[in-house]
Amino acid sequence: MANMIDINDVWKIYDVGGEKIEALKSVNLQIEIGSFISIVGHSGSGKTTLLSILGGLTKPSRGSVKIDGTEIWNLNDRQLSAMRNRKIGFIFQFSSLIPTLRAIDNVALPVIYANGHGKTSRKETYEYAAELLSTLGLGRKLQSFPSELSGGQQRRVSIARAFINRPTIIVADEPTGDLDAQSEGEVMEFFSRINEQDKTTFLLVTHNLALARMTDKVHSMKDGMLTHS
Amino acid sequence: MNISQTSLALQNLARRTFRTYALLLAIAIVSGAIFSTSTLMWGVNSSLNKGLSKFGADLLVVPKGSMISMKSALLTGEPSLFYMEGGIMEKIASIKGVKSVSPQLFLTSVDGDCCVMGNAFIIGFNPKTDFTVLPWLEEKKERPFQMDDVIVGASNSYNVGDTLFFYGQNLTVYGKLGRTGVGLYDNAIFMNIERAYVMAEQSHNTPNVKPLKLVRGQVSAVLVQTEVGAKIPFISFTISKDPDVKVITAGNIITSVRQNLVTLFGSTLVLSFVLILANALMISAIFSTIVNERKRELGILRAIGASKISIFKLIVSEAAMLTSMGGALGVFLGIVIMRVYQRTIIFNLKALNMPYLWPPVESIIMLASIAIAAAVVVGVAGAFYPALQGSRLQPYDAIRAGE
Numbered sequence: 001m002a003n004m005i006d007i008n009d010v011w012k013i014y015d016v017g018g019e020k021i022e023a024l025k026s027v028n029l030q031i032e033i034g035s036f037i038s039i040v041g042h043s044g045s046g047k048t049t050l051l052s053i054l055g056g057l058t059k060p061s062r063g064s065v066k067i068d069g070t071e072i073w074n075l076n077d078r079q080l081s082a083m084r085n086r087k088i089g090f091i092f093q094f095s096s097l098i099p100t101l102r103a104i105d106n107v108a109l110p111v112i113y114a115n116g117h118g119k120t121s122r123k124e125t126y127e128y129a130a131e132l133l134s135t136l137g138l139g140r141k142l143q144s145f146p147s148e149l150s151g152g153q154q155r156r157v158s159i160a161r162a163f164i165n166r167p168t169i170i171v172a173d174e175p176t177g178d179l180d181a182q183s184e185g186e187v188m189e190f191f192s193r194i195n196e197q198d199k200t201t202f203l204l205v206t207h208n209l210a211l212a213r214m215t216d217k218v219h220s221m222k223d224g225m226l227t228h229s
Numbered sequence: 230m231n232i233s234q235t236s237l238a239l240q241n242l243a244r245r246t247f248r249t250y251a252l253l254l255a256i257a258i259v260s261g262a263i264f265s266t267s268t269l270m271w272g273v274n275s276s277l278n279k280g281l282s283k284f285g286a287d288l289l290v291v292p293k294g295s296m297i298s299m300k301s302a303l304l305t306g307e308p309s310l311f312y313m314e315g316g317i318m319e320k321i322a323s324i325k326g327v328k329s330v331s332p333q334l335f336l337t338s339v340d341g342d343c344c345v346m347g348n349a350f351i352i353g354f355n356p357k358t359d360f361t362v363l364p365w366l367e368e369k370k371e372r373p374f375q376m377d378d379v380i381v382g383a384s385n386s387y388n389v390g391d392t393l394f395f396y397g398q399n400l401t402v403y404g405k406l407g408r409t410g411v412g413l414y415d416n417a418i419f420m421n422i423e424r425a426y427v428m429a430e431q432s433h434n435t436p437n438v439k440p441l442k443l444v445r446g447q448v449s450a451v452l453v454q455t456e457v458g459a460k461i462p463f464i465s466f467t468i469s470k471d472p473d474v475k476v477i478t479a480g481n482i483i484t485s486v487r488q489n490l491v492t493l494f495g496s497t498l499v500l501s502f503v504l505i506l507a508n509a510l511m512i513s514a515i516f517s518t519i520v521n522e523r524k525r526e527l528g529i530l531r532a533i534g535a536s537k538i539s540i541f542k543l544i545v546s547e548a549a550m551l552t553s554m555g556g557a558l559g560v561f562l563g564i565v566i567m568r569v570y571q572r573t574i575i576f577n578l579k580a581l582n583m584p585y586l587w588p589p590v591e592s593i594i595m596l597a598s599i600a601i602a603a604a605v606v607v608g609v610a611g612a613f614y615p616a617l618q619g620s621r622l623q624p625y626d627a628i629r630a631g632e
């Protein structure tokens with residue numbers, strides 16, 4: 001099966017006050033279309049940096065990152081933004097909602113940057129946003145502002161937003177961090193269903209080994225290197 | 230409401246209401262000041278041009294001593310009581326390029342006389358040679374102008390058909406002029422120059438009236454109309470050879486008033502431009518703070534697909550919306566203040582020899598549009614650099630900024 005993500009010899013070196021910090025050291029990773037994998041590692045191991053590089057949010061110091069065969073760091077800003085918008089759904093490890101927008105507007109937000117791609121009408125977008133929120137147990141919170149939601153509810157709104165443009169890749173950083181055990185199970189079940197139905201590729205970063213074991217393949221990171229896969 | 234880039238910008242403005250309202254008011258004050266000042270300048274300037282063109286004469290020849298007071302008379306309607314011999318008209322008429330000449334005679338006010346309300350500035354004119362009064366009649370009786378008739382300027386309260394009682398004689402209001410913006414015409418009562426001489430002679434025999442020191446044949450001014458293509462400077466120079474007269478052109482009256490305009494409004498305009506600069510700097514500082522406060526949100530927007538240009542547009546459109554609303558509020562406040570204080574404004578302008586007519590609605594709309602557009606330009610210019618900084622943020626660095 002073809003690779004959805006193809007990372008070769010990726011380095012990320014930060015210059016902190018003249019000192020070179022190697023956050024990623026020659027990372028190689030190939031992820032097939034429709035895979036459901038996780039990366040585990042301690043805080044500071046470089047897993048979030050790797051996630052941001054393959055998601056097109058941070059430029060690597062060197063190395064190659066291909067998404068669906070395209071070298072993403074050769075794209076211009078407009079092309080890279082379009083790729084993030086259409087192909088990648090991000091779930092961050094902290095609250096990432098826009099405080100002035102209601103839950104359903106937060107979910108629909110990526111559509112305003114789609115520039116007509118997919119030709120989905122506003123009505124259809126909002127219907128799908130409502131469906132996603134209902135699936136995640138927030139059917140009665142569509143019109144709530146983030147300040148009116150609990151941490152777990154906010155996290156579920158972020159998860160719904162990641163799926164609004166029906167991306168081919170979901171990159172999730174501690175996606176169930178604020179959720180109780182029951183909600184965590186429901187979210188993982190939702191991820192599995194989407195993965196099976198749409199062949200969406202999932203890449204989860206977590207330090208929760210129990211969560212990682214629910215994925216098809218577990219990679220581990222230590223000191224900026226993928227040490228085990 | 231479905232989400233859009235515009236609604237997102239509007240909701241961002243609503244986030245910090247005090248800051249938004251304070252900024253809105255600051256912009257409103259500046260754009261209101263610019264709008265009001267330019268409207269007043271426009272009104273003075275256009276009424277001056279309109280008035281003088283209505284006046285119809287290319288040159289005005291007056292006794293030498295009355296030069297300054299004539300300007301005052303033309304603009305504010307204050308009487309000038311210097312006289313010269315009427316014989317000069319023949320000399321002027323003989324100059325090459327002169328088409329027609331017509332005399333005018335200014336009489337003192339007749340305050341206190343029976344049946345005349347307040348001060349009336351009386352002008353004698355010759356209906357046979359006149360080319361500046363009769364053409365501008367707005368209302369008149371359906372018969373020719375007669376010896377016992379008068380014509381009133383637009384600022385007079387008399388109406389066509391009213392009877393005035395001057396120096397023991399009944400005079401009928403034959404017609405009323407349209408408003409010219411030239412004080413001399415708007416305030417005056419015009420009568421046949423022959424009747425004016427008679428009235429002057431009778432002033433010596435009328436109890437309780439100061440006799441007029443006027444001799445039949447003297448005139449206060451000679452209005453000169455030139456032929457098309459005539460060399461006006463040459464005609465003016467030729468007339469000026471007579472040491473007892475001065476020549477006033479429309480141009481030097483306008484120049485004099487424009488000097489007053491510059492004095493009055495120049496400092497206001499300079500202050501307005503300083504305020505514009507201060508506003509731009511203030512907007513720049515506030516939007517820098519806004520970008521800093523919203524770093525994480527901007528990073529998230531980048532992550533979900535906003536390009537650099539989208540972020541730039543979002544920040545600049547917030548500034549444009551805020552400043553356009555501020556500009557519109559300023560224009561509204563400017564109109565309200567000018568309307569509430571219009572009597573005071575016109576009185577003060579008249580004291581500075583400046584006639585005033587409100588600009589037509591289309592001109593006010595144009596000035597309002599310019600004031601609002603200027604406010605938007607200031608907003609966009611002020612937010613430009615912060616927006617550029619916001620758009621250049623590395624998404625991942627911006628997202629982690631709040632951690």
